[in-house]
Amino acid sequence: MFSKLKSLREYFRVFLADNRLLFAGIRQRRGAKAKEYLLRRNIHRLEKGLRNPECRIPFGQAYAGQTERDFETYRSQLPPAIADWGDHVLAEYRQRHANPELPVEAPADVAIPLDAPDYASLRAAFAQRTSCRHFIAPAPAGDAIAEILHDTRHIPTSCNREAYRILIVETPEKRNWLLANSIGLTNFTGVEHCTVLAFVADLAAVNHPRDRHVPVMDCSFASLLFALAAQSRGLATCYLNWPIRPNTDRQSRVLLNLPATQKIVFCLLVGHQNPALSSGKSPKSGRICKV
Numbered sequence: 001m002f003s004k005l006k007s008l009r010e011y012f013r014v015f016l017a018d019n020r021l022l023f024a025g026i027r028q029r030r031g032a033k034a035k036e037y038l039l040r041r042n043i044h045r046l047e048k049g050l051r052n053p054e055c056r057i058p059f060g061q062a063y064a065g066q067t068e069r070d071f072e073t074y075r076s077q078l079p080p081a082i083a084d085w086g087d088h089v090l091a092e093y094r095q096r097h098a099n100p101e102l103p104v105e106a107p108a109d110v111a112i113p114l115d116a117p118d119y120a121s122l123r124a125a126f127a128q129r130t131s132c133r134h135f136i137a138p139a140p141a142g143d144a145i146a147e148i149l150h151d152t153r154h155i156p157t158s159c160n161r162e163a164y165r166i167l168i169v170e171t172p173e174k175r176n177w178l179l180a181n182s183i184g185l186t187n188f189t190g191v192e193h194c195t196v197l198a199f200v201a202d203l204a205a206v207n208h209p210r211d212r213h214v215p216v217m218d219c220s221f222a223s224l225l226f227a228l229a230a231q232s233r234g235l236a237t238c239y240l241n242w243p244i245r246p247n248t249d250r251q252s253r254v255l256l257n258l259p260a261t262q263k264i265v266f267c268l269l270v271g272h273q274n275p276a277l278s279s280g281k282s283p284k285s286g287r288i289c290k291v
């Protein structure tokens with residue numbers, strides 16, 4: 001009875017902490033970061049309209065004017081690729097509204113049909129991915145990891161908001177704290193030889209509670225694409241569970257200098273697999289069904 005009450009109390013603590021985070025994000029709507037997310041969402045909505053061959057001009061009038069104004073205000077704070085994207089989309093939107101007869105054109109930088117990757121290699125890579133719990137020196141350099149992360153940034157994210165951050169945790173104090181506070185490190189060897197990544201969800205991107213899962217999904221996609229790419233560069237990975245513990249999450253924000261709307265979802269270890277040791281190959285069922 002006592003343990004049931006204890007777990008119920010823990011359940012509510014987690015529930016409340018998670019909701020506080022969510023509502024901090026929603027309250028921050030006026031904040032610069034939340035504005036940036038909304039701006040990106042609206043640019044994306046305009047772009048989708050422009051690419052629709054059946055699109056009727058005019059469209060998007062409820063938010064296009066605000067998007068233009070926000071873009072002017074926040075353009076200098078946007079990453080360059082996003083600022084360029086905004087320039088193109090808004091210019092095309094203006095042009096098509098000035099001249100509705102202009103044909104819908106695919107942007108020149110998108111290959112149609114898509115260049116198909118070599119499926120046999122992809123399939124082999126999928127089948128070979130496995131969690132590594134035994135690492136050997138040397139730990140991969142942060143710059144090498146950053147390069148792979150940059151190459152794998154092309155993930156789908158809801159309305160192209162990219163509601164996630166990836167921290168390459170290099171400072172020993174931060175790294176040790178993260179490892180000490182994740183609870184899944186038993187049966188590992190050579191952890192000192194791996195690089196630690198923390199995947200962080202940003203709830204400032206969520207403008208409705210129903211979409212709270214979006215930043216977490218972004219972290220999942222980004223990490224898995226990275227894990228596969230790292231494997232093709234001879235590196236092995238293992239996810240580390242990061243449980244929702246309100247106090248630890250609060251401490252992580254202080255230590256990693258995260259705003260109130262951001263939370264760690266999981267860590268990923270990356271390094272060189274010790275060839276003498278393995279954690280085995282977990283069979284997969286696939287869980288596929290036709291309905």
Ligand SMILES: Cc1cc2nc3c(=O)[nH]c(=O)nc-3n(C[C@H](O)[C@H](O)[C@H](O)COP(=O)(O)O)c2cc1C
Nearest residue numbers: 129130131133183184185238239240241266281282
């Ligand atoms: C979100 C997530 C959290 C995980 N946390 C841990 C962990 O804390 N410790 C660990 O040893 N493995 C962890 N794993 C790895 C899983 O145990 C592993 O993926 C699963 O057993 C299947 O094995 P495979 O990755 O080798 O196919 C985690 C995986 C995921 C996706």
